[in-house]
Amino acid sequence: MNQIKIFSPATVANVSCGFDVLGFCLDTIGDDMVIRKTTEKGIRISKIVGADLPFEADKNVASVSALALYNDAQPDCGFEIDIYKNIKPGSGIGSSSASASGSVFAINELLGRPYNKTQLTQFAMKGEAIASGCEHADNIAPGIFGGFTLVKSTTPLQVLQLPTPDNLYATIIHPQIEIKTSEARAILPKNIPLQNAITQWSNVGSLVHALHTNDYKLLSDSLNDVVVEPYRSQLIPHFDVVKAEAIKVGALGAGISGSGPSIFALSKSKITAEAVAEAMQNIYSKTDISFNTYVSKINTEGIRVMKNE
Numbered sequence: 001m002n003q004i005k006i007f008s009p010a011t012v013a014n015v016s017c018g019f020d021v022l023g024f025c026l027d028t029i030g031d032d033m034v035i036r037k038t039t040e041k042g043i044r045i046s047k048i049v050g051a052d053l054p055f056e057a058d059k060n061v062a063s064v065s066a067l068a069l070y071n072d073a074q075p076d077c078g079f080e081i082d083i084y085k086n087i088k089p090g091s092g093i094g095s096s097s098a099s100a101s102g103s104v105f106a107i108n109e110l111l112g113r114p115y116n117k118t119q120l121t122q123f124a125m126k127g128e129a130i131a132s133g134c135e136h137a138d139n140i141a142p143g144i145f146g147g148f149t150l151v152k153s154t155t156p157l158q159v160l161q162l163p164t165p166d167n168l169y170a171t172i173i174h175p176q177i178e179i180k181t182s183e184a185r186a187i188l189p190k191n192i193p194l195q196n197a198i199t200q201w202s203n204v205g206s207l208v209h210a211l212h213t214n215d216y217k218l219l220s221d222s223l224n225d226v227v228v229e230p231y232r233s234q235l236i237p238h239f240d241v242v243k244a245e246a247i248k249v250g251a252l253g254a255g256i257s258g259s260g261p262s263i264f265a266l267s268k269s270k271i272t273a274e275a276v277a278e279a280m281q282n283i284y285s286k287t288d289i290s291f292n293t294y295v296s297k298i299n300t301e302g303i304r305v306m307k308n309e
């Protein structure tokens with residue numbers, strides 16, 4: 001096999017209470033990437049469609065992560081990467097992560113799968129680090145593993161794949177303002193009150209239990225963030241009303257997707273998820289902020305191969 005085309009999906013990090021540890025994978029929005037072997041050694045970004053992103057190998061997250069794998073594997077060929085961006089950079093649904101994990105997933109396939117999913121996550125984190133300023137894996141892990149994931153630790157890297165309840169759907173609204181992850185991290189306090197920590201870790205524990213037991217009521221009660229959302233929500237116009245309206249029409253819960261500005265909601269059926277999308281759209285359509293909306297089943301497969309030659 002000399003060439004592979006993949007779909008690298010968007011992902012939702014944090015899932016309200018799990019800052020930097022929880023994430024899940026979407027299905028209806030993602031980037032396409034084509035990666036091919038070259039006789040010339042090294043990693044090259046050959047094409048970028050749909051976004052204004054750097055071609056330099058040390059600046060594009062796709063090539064930075066690919067180089068981490070390449071330097072470890074030392075294959076006797078090189079690779080070039082075409083990126084077809086559908087996930088807008090800075091959207092909060094893992095644009096940088098989709099590129100960083102897509103390139104390592106594809107090269108691993110072309111090399112005959114020498115690395116496991118945890119090792120691929122580790123390489124992809126090197127790319128993610130240049131976009132956000134730190135090696136977090138809560139967007140990368142759900143893209144590579146699929147479904148819901150919990151990053152138990154980053155040193156050493158330990159990723160747990162969590163079960164996905166049947167019929168769980170996500171709604172995403174992306175108000176078109178850009179919030180850089182690095183900036184959204186910089187505004188967070190370095191210390192948190194003990195009572196908030198207690199509330200937060202109880203929510204993470206109960207959310208994980210809810211996923212294991214298909215307990216939608218408990219899932220709903222656990223989708224709360226008392227640590228990060230109070231700060232970041234101020235960067236997102238109309239966040240409080242969008243969240244309230246989503247819950248009013250039946251969402252189990254709603255919160256900031258990753259570092260924002262996208263807002264996610266989880267619902268127990270596609271019909272409710274679509275009603276949530278409409279309620280969210282109604283808020284932004286009364287403003288001059290343009291937006292995109294997505295309704296997606298949780299993608300339990302993660303990155304997928306579209307075509308290989």
Ligand SMILES: Nc1ncnc2c1ncn2[C@@H]1O[C@H](COP(=O)(O)OP(=O)(O)OP(=O)(O)O)[C@@H](O)[C@H]1O
Pocket residue numbers: 013053054059060061062083088089090091092093094095096097099100130131132139179180181182257258259260
């Ligand atoms: N291939 C790439 N795809 C996307 N962004 C890239 C890529 N290469 C470099 N970047 C840079 O990464 C930054 C976007 O990453 P950022 O983490 O801020 O957004 P995001 O991935 O959409 O958000 P989040 O991680 O919260 O979901 C931009 O500065 C962009 O120029």
Ligand SMILES: N[C@@H](CCO)C(=O)O
Pocket residue numbers: 013014019020021132136138139181184185258259
């Ligand atoms: N956990 C990260 C995800 C965004 O990339 C954050 O919220 O900053």
